[in-house]
Amino acid sequence: MKPQKRPLDGVLLLDKATGLSSNSALQQARRLYRAEKAGHTGVLDPLATGLLPVCFGQATKFAQYLLDANKAYIATLRLGQSTDTGDAEGSIIATSNTEISQTDFQVACRQHLGAQQQLPPMYSALKHQGKPLYQYARQGIDIQRQPRSIHIHDIQILRFQFPETQISVQCSKGTYIRTLAEDIAKSAHTLAHLTALRRTATAGFQIEHSHSIESLTAFTEEQRDALLLPCDTLVQHLPQHTASEQTIRALRFGQTPVAPPELPENTPLRIYSANREFIGLVTSRQGYLKALRLMSTQAN
Template identity: 45%
Template sequence: MTVRKSWRRVDGVLLLDKPTGMTSNSALQAARRLFSAAKGGHTGTLDPLASGLLPLCFGAATKFAVDLLAADKTYEADLLFGVMTDTGDADGSVVERREVAFVASELEAALARFRGPIRQIPPMYSALKRDGKPLYELARQGIEVEREARAVTVHELRLLGFSGDRCRLRVTCSKGTYIRSLAEDLGRALDCGAHLTALRRVAVGDLAVAQAVTLDDLAALSEAVRERCWLLPPDTLLQSLPAVTLDEESATRFANGNPVGGGVAPGKCRVYGLGRLLGLGEVDDQGRVQPRRVIGSA
């Protein structure tokens, strides 16, 4: 007889070290089962090829997932020059091979072209949609459509290693940057082509993969130990914002969706009161804290 899973309310953030070969949603569902979490979401997709930091939100923390989606991300990427694939990474089929004839100084010069604000054409093998259909579905049908270049920012692009036709890069970039496209563009700049052979996300905003845990390590623990040792509070995603603590009357008003006084400098803030995190607020020019995302009481 099949035993039905008993879901429960779980509020918090899990920093997961996603393995390669697994989709982000599969990793999320596996973690949800381990915590018996009724509600969960992730904060930015990692391709199956990629490993590394995948922050997961359960319960109340899902209200703040969108804020982490906009955070800068840091990757370590392995590239193979002279070989191009239809997907821009090692999961695709080889479509062209070229001779690799550049030297390290030429690679460094090419990297300089991709630092700072750049425009990047998203890959066909992506989840972006055209007329309601993901581009990757069209790509699998052999259909290629024109994509508009998008403005992104590469804050750091550092060469970690280079040998023959391979290199490793460290990239810190803004939301919406495709590392596969960056690899292809770099190969194009060097007139030999390239594709991504491995990708590991090492940071999302202020969160680092060194703080993360694997699914295998979680599975080896009891549910109680998992929650005590690895589940972080919902305000983990808001630590870069100033904190505002309200008195009981103002806290009750804020929790009911009303603006209150007591703000600091204008901008977003994390709001506390009634002995707990109340949610995300935004201080206006009059010093009022406007509710933006409010956590309901348990």
């Protein structure tokens, strides 16, 4: 008999294991928690490990606001070789005998800081006509892609022992570290592919506070539940406002009450009751409050 699912609201900071797709990791966590509803906040490649925030129940309403957050990674690169996938799962398609120094590599890293355009790799989950690009890539079909705007905030060399190097990267959403590694190597007149990738932070969440499926399995259900973060942790980067009971009631009935004049316009706002209950997200438009996502009245 299948375990009975239960309504559950909150955010789990999961440390995804290598070899698992993000969806497989999500389903493992969902089964372990017996959650009725679950979703994650951004895909990690199967090769990658690290921080994957999992949303249960009403937290899924706010997951989209985490997709836009900055992220941090530790990437291990093999210099002098490129693969068809950009990582160690692919086949080697080119080699370079050029040996570079740490200084050469550092100079190349600096050239890739700041705002830039990045061409998404064919081996990615981006879709074309309803199919992921990697499905076309496996058939040998190259699809024309449009470059995307990204921002690399910081790159640090953690270890350099040619042909292997390890770097930390702080970047905007939509950044493909595999592509960044290839681009840095090209600037250093060599080749590269990823041999390991670990996401260490996203939207202020840190890997040190995450939990693996193995460690969660050893806990009791009560202990696991105690690890869940409240739903509003997903939107802590947004401004907040304390609303009156009258305003909250109006929003829940689908009305658009008058917005206080000091609130910024056209910006998502966290709203709370006087006793600090998280109500949801609203925005102020032309002097009125409009609900974006509200918690149901059954949840806290």
